[in-house]
Amino acid sequence: MTQPFIRIDPPRQTPAGDFNFARKIYHTFGLIIPLALYFDVFGWLAPGRPYLTRGVCIGVLIITIGAMFLVDTLRFTNDSLNRLFMRILGPLLKEEESGRYNATIPYFLACLILMLLCSDLVVCFACIYLMIGDPWAAYIGGHHGRIRFWNGKSLEGLLAFVVAGFLACLLFLLVHQAMAGPAHPFALWSAGGSLRLAVLGVTFVGVVFAATAEFFSIIALRGLFDDNLIVPLSGALGIILAAALAPELADALYFPPAELFASN
Numbered sequence: 001m002t003q004p005f006i007r008i009d010p011p012r013q014t015p016a017g018d019f020n021f022a023r024k025i026y027h028t029f030g031l032i033i034p035l036a037l038y039f040d041v042f043g044w045l046a047p048g049r050p051y052l053t054r055g056v057c058i059g060v061l062i063i064t065i066g067a068m069f070l071v072d073t074l075r076f077t078n079d080s081l082n083r084l085f086m087r088i089l090g091p092l093l094k095e096e097e098s099g100r101y102n103a104t105i106p107y108f109l110a111c112l113i114l115m116l117l118c119s120d121l122v123v124c125f126a127c128i129y130l131m132i133g134d135p136w137a138a139y140i141g142g143h144h145g146r147i148r149f150w151n152g153k154s155l156e157g158l159l160a161f162v163v164a165g166f167l168a169c170l171l172f173l174l175v176h177q178a179m180a181g182p183a184h185p186f187a188l189w190s191a192g193g194s195l196r197l198a199v200l201g202v203t204f205v206g207v208v209f210a211a212t213a214e215f216f217s218i219i220a221l222r223g224l225f226d227d228n229l230i231v232p233l234s235g236a237l238g239i240i241l242a243a244a245l246a247p248e249l250a251d252a253l254y255f256p257p258a259e260l261f262a263s264n
Contacts, residue, residue: 009146027135030104033057033111034127038120054115055260061112065105072101100223107228114236116257121176121186122239125169125203126232129210133165134231137214153215161214165207173199185252198246202239209238 042053049055075082076099086097097103107130114123141157148154173188182191186199213234217227243249 005150007148009148028131030107030111031127031131033061033108034114034120034124037115038124051259054120054255058112058115058260061108061115065108065112068102068105068108072105097223100219103223103226103228106224106226107232109224110229110232114232115255117255118236119252119255122236122253124172125206125239126210126236128168128172129161129165129207129235130214130228130231132168133161133207133210134214134227136164137161137211149215151215158211158215161211162207165210166204169203169207170200173203185249198249202242202246202249205242206235206239209241210235 037053037057040053042056043050046052071085075085089102094103110130111123111127114126118126137157137160140160141154145154145156147156170188173186176184176186177188180187182189188196188199190196210231213230214227217230219226240253243253
């Protein structure tokens with residue numbers, strides 16, 4: 001029987017225990033990567049190298065992705081190893097990940113791509129969309145979603161993603177304003193104290209792109225392609241496209257990869 005495009009479900013009596021809080025907390029810890037980049041945690045080691053932290057993060061991501069891919073590939077060929085893996089890390093994983101690659105791999109891959117091409121601000125926004133928006137969408141959609149689409153996703157979950165992701169980015173922008181001051185292109189307020197609507201607009205378009213990617217997300221390549229990959233990349237794409245209408249933001253969007261190898 002064909003699923004209707006949209007339907008209204010009765011109120012759900014979903015136990016709170018059905019929501020994997022341990023996984024979502026682990027999920028949120030993924031923000032350490034973009035925040036380490038933004039706060040330049042290794043910059044003090046070599047003040048003359050402005051992209052040292054970015055280089056370290058990229059190197060760590062490459063090594064970690066390779067190691068995780070190797071471990072997962074090996075466990076797929078050995079049932080005992082796979083059972084041990086799931087027994088140790090099971091609380092942090094989805095049950096389906098026993099037969100597909102750890103969802104951390106596509107997220108780290110998204111971080112790697114973003115760090116090679118985008119400014120630290122865009123990297124942070126894109127990751128915040130996923131790390132904050134996705135858990136809220138899962139909780140609200142799973143416990144309170146009644147207006148459901150053909151793919152099982154709910155309107156309530158979609159809206160929760162947008163609201164939570166946008167508010168989290170606003171909080172981050174407040175921190176950025178305090179650190180960078182009103183002269184920065186992504187400052188929320190100008191030196192004259194006026195709210196910069198272009199910054200709000202670009203941030204909002206980014207979260208809408210990210211939420212749309214989450215809504216239409218699929219799992220392919222045995223888990224290497226999933227929402228952890230496409231949501232951050234889609235959010236970054238939304239920011240970049242929206243910023244085409246705000247040229248003053250252009251200088252704060254990109255990172256030239258060649259700078260990683262430039263001598264200072």
